[in-house]
């Protein structure tokens with residue numbers, strides 16, 4: 001049975017690259033009827049924050065990722081947290097110590113660096129295995145000095161081969177990896193050890209993670225072997241780059257999932273787009289529902305080359321999903337944006353909801369992001385924010401004159417429907433010898449504040465006679 005995990009450190013908001021790691025693990029688990037586990041790697045006490053942990057879970061859930069295990073918290077699963085598992089790391093590190101697979105090391109970083117310098121070695125060569133075979137006397141001497149030992153793993157110096165599901169066979173020659181710390185003097189586990197212990201005890205079958213962890217894999221494999229644990233399969237995904245092919249970072253604009261959510265992206269668009277970062281179907285199809293992705297996803301089709309994050313394509317895809325969804329849902333999801341911009345206050349009546357849904361339906365084709373909804377439908381509710389350019393161009397003296405002449409025709413319009421309004425306005429044009437454009441543009445700007453929007457008569461019908469005549473009147477005073 002496939003068991004995979006997403007193991008973020010809560011040191012910041014969920015990043016696009018990590019969201020992709022979570023998604024690929026999730027898809028792989030779902031595809032294989034396996035389990036997807038969320039494990040919070042929070043042992044870095046200085047950098048971890050509860051706030052990020054909460055945000056991380058919210059953001060995963062937002063774009064449709066849920067996990068299958070963990071302590072029950074009111075019917076929901078809490079993730080596993082490494083800070084809750086410290087006793088386990090201590091116990092297993094003691095075991096390695098007893099078996100001679102780990103040893104106590106009393107060196108400080110300064111001492112190691114100094115010895116490297118003295119021996120003419122590069123500082124980055126790291127630990128010199130100084131305490132590997134410390135005599136009991138030497139150890140006692142250090143203890144008497146009050147030094148607290150770290151536990152180091154006695155790394156078996158042998159060539160390690162990793163059969164990576166994405167990268168193929170990767171060989172790490174022996175001799176490059178010094179013995180490394182698994183438990184710090186303060187009793188906290190080091191990342192490599194906690195990861196391996198957890199993957200072992202959580203019976204993880206496939207470790208699917210970023211390529212930046214590939215170089216850690218020989219250490220991890222050696223630890224699995226030392227613990228007598230089965231070694232999982234590994235798949236290291238390519239890195240995600242920005243459009244300029246440098247590693248995706250703040251310089252490329254928003255990089256956190258939260259920022260995209262706050263901009264008004266739809267979760268299904270985000271889910272779909274992220275799935276294409278380093279993975280592709282055989283037929284280069286790019287629109288996939290979640291269910292389709294679960295059907296077609298495979299690790300083997302993950303590419304070795306870096307993935308390029310293209311915000312324009314994500315925006316395009318969001319527009320696609322925006323057109324596909326219902327006005328009801330767009331209205332519901334855009335409520336926070338409408339409230340923030342003062343278009344609505346909380347607690348809409350059923351009638352208001354119906355009215356606003358119709359407004360959304362008229363504008364749906366043009367909406368790319370939820371945050372744009374107030375711009376598109378705001379004038380259906382409150383007085384338009386008049387765009388200066390539109391006013392200067394169409395609400396000229398001539399425009400106002402047209403509006404003044406049109407007003408009685410609108411007030412007398414017997415049927416306030418698309419057809420009724422179109423009939424009334426077109427007959428008015430004919431009667432007065434106006435071209436449609438002479439009339440349509442000033443009316444549009446007077447009622448909506450801008451030059452672009454839905455079909456004129458659809459818009460007038462929905463606004464209703466009261467709002468339309470009142471807004472037109474504002475521009476007719478003083479017009480002859």
Ligand code: GLU
Nearest residue numbers: 007008009041195209213
């Ligand atoms: N906590 C690690 C990270 O955030 C993940 C380790 C792993 O996936 O093995 O990069």
